[in-house]
Amino acid sequence: MKISYNWLREYIEIDDLTPQELGARLTEGGIPVEVFTELNQGVTGVVVGHVVETRQHENADKLRVCTINAGTGDHLQIVCGAPNVAPGQKVPVAVVGAELPGDFKIKKAKLRGVESQGMLCSAKELGMDVKLLPKEQTEGLYILPEDAPVGHDIADYLLMNDTVLELELTPNRSDALNYRGVAYEVAAILDRPMKMKEEYTAHGNGSSPVTVKIESDNCTKYAAQVVQNVTVSESPLWLQAKLLAVGVRPINNVVDVTNFVMFELGQPLHAFDLSKVAQDTIIVRQAQDGETHVTLDGVERTLDASMLVIADPEKVIGLAGVMGGENSEVDAATKNIVLESAYFDPGTTRKTGKALGLFSEAQKRFEKGMIDQGMITNALLRAAELIAELAGGEVVGGPVEVVKKGAEPHVLDLRHERVNEVLGTSITEDEMVAVLKRLGFEVSGFKVDGAHRITVPTRRPDMVREVDLIEEVARIYGYDKIPSTLPSGNYVQGQLTPEQRLRRTAREVLINAGLNEVVTYSFTNVGLLEPLGLHTEATLTNQVKLFNPMSEDRSALRTHLLPSLVEVVQYNRNRRTNDLALFEIGRVFSPEPGVDTPVTERVRIAGIMTGNYGALGVGEKGRPVDFFAVKGVVETLLDGIGITDVLFVRAAQAGLHPGRTAKIVKRHEGELLELGVIGGLHPEAEEACDLSPTYYFELHMEALLTAKERSELVVPPLPKFPSIERDIALLVDIDTPAGDLLDTIRIAGGDLLVSVRIFDFYQGAQVPAGKKSLAYGLVYRSSERTLTDEEVTERHNRVLEALKAGHHAELRA
Amino acid sequence: MKEQLVALQTTALEALQGLETLGQLGDWKVQYLGKKGELTGMLRGMGALSAEERPVVGALVNDVRAALEAAYEEKEALLKKAEREKRLAEESVDVTLPGRAVKLGSEHPLNIVIRDIEDIFLGLGFQVADGPEVEYDYYNFEAMNVPKNHPARDMQDTFYINEDVLMRTQTSPMQARVLRATAEKAKAEGRQHPDPVRVIVPGRVYRRDDDDATHSHAFMQIEGLVVDRGIRMSDLKGTLLMFARQIFGPEVEIRMRPSYFPFTEPSTEVDVTCFNCGGSGCRTCKQTGWIEILGAGMVHPYVLEEQGYDSEEFTGFAFGMGVERVAMRRYGIEDIRHFYQNDVRLMSHFKSRM
Numbered sequence A: 001m002k003i004s005y006n007w008l009r010e011y012i013e014i015d016d017l018t019p020q021e022l023g024a025r026l027t028e029g030g031i032p033v034e035v036f037t038e039l040n041q042g043v044t045g046v047v048v049g050h051v052v053e054t055r056q057h058e059n060a061d062k063l064r065v066c067t068i069n070a071g072t073g074d075h076l077q078i079v080c081g082a083p084n085v086a087p088g089q090k091v092p093v094a095v096v097g098a099e100l101p102g103d104f105k106i107k108k109a110k111l112r113g114v115e116s117q118g119m120l121c122s123a124k125e126l127g128m129d130v131k132l133l134p135k136e137q138t139e140g141l142y143i144l145p146e147d148a149p150v151g152h153d154i155a156d157y158l159l160m161n162d163t164v165l166e167l168e169l170t171p172n173r174s175d176a177l178n179y180r181g182v183a184y185e186v187a188a189i190l191d192r193p194m195k196m197k198e199e200y201t202a203h204g205n206g207s208s209p210v211t212v213k214i215e216s217d218n219c220t221k222y223a224a225q226v227v228q229n230v231t232v233s234e235s236p237l238w239l240q241a242k243l244l245a246v247g248v249r250p251i252n253n254v255v256d257v258t259n260f261v262m263f264e265l266g267q268p269l270h271a272f273d274l275s276k277v278a279q280d281t282i283i284v285r286q287a288q289d290g291e292t293h294v295t296l297d298g299v300e301r302t303l304d305a306s307m308l309v310i311a312d313p314e315k316v317i318g319l320a321g322v323m324g325g326e327n328s329e330v331d332a333a334t335k336n337i338v339l340e341s342a343y344f345d346p347g348t349t350r351k352t353g354k355a356l357g358l359f360s361e362a363q364k365r366f367e368k369g370m371i372d373q374g375m376i377t378n379a380l381l382r383a384a385e386l387i388a389e390l391a392g393g394e395v396v397g398g399p400v401e402v403v404k405k406g407a408e409p410h411v412l413d414l415r416h417e418r419v420n421e422v423l424g425t426s427i428t429e430d431e432m433v434a435v436l437k438r439l440g441f442e443v444s445g446f447k448v449d450g451a452h453r454i455t456v457p458t459r460r461p462d463m464v465r466e467v468d469l470i471e472e473v474a475r476i477y478g479y480d481k482i483p484s485t486l487p488s489g490n491y492v493q494g495q496l497t498p499e500q501r502l503r504r505t506a507r508e509v510l511i512n513a514g515l516n517e518v519v520t521y522s523f524t525n526v527g528l529l530e531p532l533g534l535h536t537e538a539t540l541t542n543q544v545k546l547f548n549p550m551s552e553d554r555s556a557l558r559t560h561l562l563p564s565l566v567e568v569v570q571y572n573r574n575r576r577t578n579d580l581a582l583f584e585i586g587r588v589f590s591p592e593p594g595v596d597t598p599v600t601e602r603v604r605i606a607g608i609m610t611g612n613y614g615a616l617g618v619g620e621k622g623r624p625v626d627f628f629a630v631k632g633v634v635e636t637l638l639d640g641i642g643i644t645d646v647l648f649v650r651a652a653q654a655g656l657h658p659g660r661t662a663k664i665v666k667r668h669e670g671e672l673l674e675l676g677v678i679g680g681l682h683p684e685a686e687e688a689c690d691l692s693p694t695y696y697f698e699l700h701m702e703a704l705l706t707a708k709e710r711s712e713l714v715v716p717p718l719p720k721f722p723s724i725e726r727d728i729a730l731l732v733d734i735d736t737p738a739g740d741l742l743d744t745i746r747i748a749g750g751d752l753l754v755s756v757r758i759f760d761f762y763q764g765a766q767v768p769a770g771k772k773s774l775a776y777g778l779v780y781r782s783s784e785r786t787l788t789d790e791e792v793t794e795r796h797n798r799v800l801e802a803l804k805a806g807h808h809a810e811l812r813a
Numbered sequence B: 001m002k003e004q005l006v007a008l009q010t011t012a013l014e015a016l017q018g019l020e021t022l023g024q025l026g027d028w029k030v031q032y033l034g035k036k037g038e039l040t041g042m043l044r045g046m047g048a049l050s051a052e053e054r055p056v057v058g059a060l061v062n063d064v065r066a067a068l069e070a071a072y073e074e075k076e077a078l079l080k081k082a083e084r085e086k087r088l089a090e091e092s093v094d095v096t097l098p099g100r101a102v103k104l105g106s107e108h109p110l111n112i113v114i115r116d117i118e119d120i121f122l123g124l125g126f127q128v129a130d131g132p133e134v135e136y137d138y139y140n141f142e143a144m145n146v147p148k149n150h151p152a153r154d155m156q157d158t159f160y161i162n163e164d165v166l167m168r169t170q171t172s173p174m175q176a177r178v179l180r181a182t183a184e185k186a187k188a189e190g191r192q193h194p195d196p197v198r199v200i201v202p203g204r205v206y207r208r209d210d211d212d213a214t215h216s217h218a219f220m221q222i223e224g225l226v227v228d229r230g231i232r233m234s235d236l237k238g239t240l241l242m243f244a245r246q247i248f249g250p251e252v253e254i255r256m257r258p259s260y261f262p263f264t265e266p267s268t269e270v271d272v273t274c275f276n277c278g279g280s281g282c283r284t285c286k287q288t289g290w291i292e293i294l295g296a297g298m299v300h301p302y303v304l305e306e307q308g309y310d311s312e313e314f315t316g317f318a319f320g321m322g323v324e325r326v327a328m329r330r331y332g333i334e335d336i337r338h339f340y341q342n343d344v345r346l347m348s349h350f351k352s353r354m
């Protein structure tokens, strides 16, 4: 909302504050003002001049030499290039020494050999906002009214010495969408009285010719006032200047007055040409489905029954609160008008505007529901009076009012002690009452059940309950006077949930393992699954779709983190970073409802690695990422979050290399719990996405939490007896998993075997085709006695036998 | 023979002088003192001496042996020392060459900020709650005192899934969810009043904004909620002051300005002293000396009542802040899109674990 400082000054004493100081006080009070615009963009020494005569420039076809009376004594000779200059006009004259916006100083000059003692100005050269001016005022010189006083300072004459404040109003403060509301706010903040006329009662002679009928519940009050014999013409300068200052285009004296009163008092008004209203009868009703209507902007609109219209017995003549109709428009020929002032339902106004893509200043005010119903008739009479004055008309009869539902001031109870209980202040009862009075609220002299009765004027429909009044008290008393305290009451140190702790730990471990954490968007589209070979999985293509996406690219919720991570890899590879180890702890979404949630959201810990990985010294070549580098990261991660005895089981999964993929599982309560997956990307996916060998892992939060559930760590005592170590080297078939042999060794080793690890692996030229060589290190120990060599040998032979029997393992020397 | 001995001693000591390595010294020892050495050889020749001469020459032989052995030991010590020094010199490294460090990854800056803020509020007795990003209209709007057709829905252009389901536009719906869960627990346990609540909710929210340097269709928020008997607006101010000083530095002040949120009353914008100018006014703070960091207020009684709290008995405060905004200020990142591009050249600045 733009507010002209000079215009506001007519309603409240603010001469002791600069516009910036006023803005600061409003900001503190809850209406932020950050933008201040000077209407005078740097015009000095420009005056009103009279064009005495003009003649053609002898050396230039497009220039004219003008004789100007600028009230400076001798006439001035000024060369002018504007085609519309003519003798007898009043025009802005920048005399020698004058300045125009952009630090443009006027000097004596010679144009094509003819001396020019200044410059005649256009509206643009004066720094005016030409968007709002009619075309004829923006093309060529700015022609002033005939009665403009010669020699008068132009900035003063055009009321340009003013500052416009831009008020950023929150939706609840639509009461300040007009000068009256702002003046009330300033009055409360500064604790000084208003000087605004708010009551208009004068009625015209005779009786009103119009009839008003309300046929819909979406209009609670409608008032109409007739003014006859008006002469529609341009508005006086002061009125145009006021509208321009708040960014409204002047149109004619009737329309301009309706706009002026809307800005002054907050009530949107509309003027109909009475001669175009059939039977002088105004009907407020719902539109019929399919009914058409041409609005003021010349566009034919198709209406439906949810829309509220103003009609006469024959046709629609306007969209209530949104826009008037072309068929009842006030134009140059209009003689008699009927003014409308009403209250229309906010939701209906809003929906109608939205459905038709319209948004007017009137609509803005109606749809907030913050119209002061106490001002409907006052504003109507104020406008009628002004139109009669400016357009030479005659107010006829009184306002014709139909009231479906009256608006009474709110009466609310306010307890003094509750104010301090809520705010933590020690505001006295007297201070509280004083603040309420500054706001223009009425305070009862008595209390009921310890509460003051507060009567809130109709201009503040946002005051609904006690706490609204408490906020008003706090606002005017000053938020800066509220002390700083801490909540009392018992509380303990907060604690993270197991999931939150797991997330933090996982993040910590992965960062320490050298992975960079990324955060990516959840919006995706199903097409991104295809290059990765994930589109064959129904669970992945079944995405939650947005009803109103901003683009097709991001029109659904992701079901998998891989596409997001691949996108990050591609982004970085395009910037020549080829060694990448990244992870994200992010959500995936699937359409089935959760427990009290509309869809199911799952947390995944996912990582992607490509290029080289690991610590590098000077001159050392990188180690290309392979399955085991990534498996190592996952094993470290699981160790770090305390999940042990995890198995990696060869598996096939969409998008991953069939020979380099494993499910990560753990035995849990007799079942295999799937913790996640690890694997190399399928070569086809790598090719489609222009990737070098890339590996991916993902762990499922809910499974990790289940696996973690009962892991209380009890440290076993340190061994008291020595251990004996034995190694086994053997050959097995190439597709025998090394892990299976581990299981066999563990079972056969029994209670004496305390640990076993794989310490060597080889396949290639040194072993027979179809075989691979493996070496295991075993440690035997008893917690009760020192083992003898014979005991260990006997147990070890059992292990060897089991390997031979179970896996056709061939012992090597 | 005496002369021979004296000559041997002289020759041996002279030869010793010229030795440079422990190996040569060993050879020298074999030559002069070894079992087949020259001195032993002479000892063998003593059989030809007379009985008188023998003890004399014998003593002389012992003297020579002692002298050579002493000289040997001295020389050995000398050579050992020289050799050690030589080895140390050979083994020295250029300590300025880079180490074979375990490469550290990095935490995402938005998560660093969230973790820091969580830690501050954990210390103040808050729990941390997570909530759904796909939310019912009821929790996101209606429970937060924003009925259908409320003008405040203008402020938040929303991604909808269907009429009743949307991408949450704020973390505030978790206020209603936490209150509801707490109230239902009390009901199930047959208690008249629910427990007090102290919770913060970090999470991702969505708005239909075009992505540019300062807007993102998805961003992170942290919501805070305290509900108890006797919670006052001054408690909100004190809590936020403590928070602001921990996160932005002990010298900052906060300023509250009246504002509007449908789910708080009174509502406030909270500014902190401008980080750039320290409050004297600059371009960053539009000459005001203050930077807006969050919105807050006293929980609207409607929000409490809707979830089963008695709004006379209980009061509360709530606040919400944008994580990106804090991170941008803190790290001098000027484009919000950087947080979602994940350029490792930028992320590698966030290695430090402190």
Ligand SMILES: [Zn+2]
Pocket: B274, B275, B276, B277, B278, B279, B280, B281, B282, B283, B284, B285, B286, B287, B289, B290
């Ligand atoms: Zn500053």
